[in-house]
Amino acid sequence: MVNITCRVLSRPAINELPTIYRELGQDYDERVLPSIVNEVLKSVVAQFNASQLITQRENVSRLVRDNLIRRAARFGLTLDDVSITHVAFSPEFTHAVEAKQVAQQTALRAAFLVDQAVQEKQSIIVKAQGEAQSALLVGEALRKNKGFLELRRLEAAREIAATLSVSGNKVMLDSQSLLLNVAGNDAKDILGVSK
Template sequence: MQRLLSGVGVLGVGLATVGAAINSTLYNVDGGERAVLFDRFRGVLPTVSGEGTHFLIPWVQLPIIYSVRSTPRSIPVTTGSKDLQNVNITLRILFRPHEQKLPWLYANIGQDYDEKILPSITTEVLKAVVAQFDASELITQREVVSEKVQELLMERGNSFGLILDDISITHLTFGREFTEAVEMKQVAQQEAERARFLVEKAEQVKQANIIRSEGDSIAAKMLAEAFVKAGDGLIELRRLEAAEEIATALSQSRNVAYLPGSGQNLLLSIPPN
């Protein structure tokens, strides 16, 4: 019985050893990943392993796993414009490695290729593009700037085995001096607009006064001509109209009483209490 149990134990140990040996010859590549094999005798192998389970030589070959999904990264850069203004730009990049160039990437740059490549080429391209535009043009021609940056950056990324799926400018500001100068310019423009409005208003008032004076002059001339033609009759008419207005105003006053007389109206003024 003891011999049987001993034999079973030895068999179990043997199976475990065989299972461990088999597992050491396999490696898995998950979805969205690719693998590069490093051989201790031959170096980095040129083949790239896709998704699934693959074989390797234990203790001789080592799998290096890379993600080939698009990965976002924001890179801030400070550079100068054509008119020597400081410009702060943040570029957002969606990148992934070219699958066929993964062996070259691992052999020459390493697994942290994005840390070594992207900041360098982004700074280089942004400095070259921004230096072609004035500070005001960077704002008014932002689409043109973005297209130039995208074209040059994709070309530079491709030379390092990177595929840039999307490039966009997410942040664009200028130095404190330029910002203050722009604000002062806006204030000056607003003051100029206000001054222009006041000048136009004064001109309109002047024109209105001229027209009013001309109207009064014409009215006075017509009134004088009417006096000459009508004689004392027009003067008497104006006197009666004035007397009627005075009588109406007095009759509506609380301190004046109306007394009937012999054919004439009498207005009695009563002093206030």
């Protein structure tokens, strides 16, 4: 249900005054205007759905004004101003519109989450491909150069030592636990230490 308030400013056409008083009486405005306003409003509003009444309010107002001016002229009335001052809908319709908006927002959020999941999946795939390529390159480097493994051990030991040095705890570790393997044959060969 739509509740519309329409303001109409009217006056009788001067040359039609005798006819208006003879046929309609002195209360011509109370007898004619309410009926033609209701008739015109119903016919114009029927052409639009509820959301269009809001979005196309200017068009609705223009149609009401044009139709009322034509209808009032038949009764010898001149309309100076016609305007729709208020449009309200029933609480059921208002709740239905709100529910529809909530559903649309939920659907948009779901679509966003799906897009986000697809992007995360792509990111994971790219990361996995990068790690696989890295593993292949590390394996190839190990086969070609034995010093690469020792370099990795030294880098790991340096990272462990750096982490432990900033720690507030006092820790005593031997070179074996730091993965230095200083006593190992490969390390001695690389460092040039005799066996």
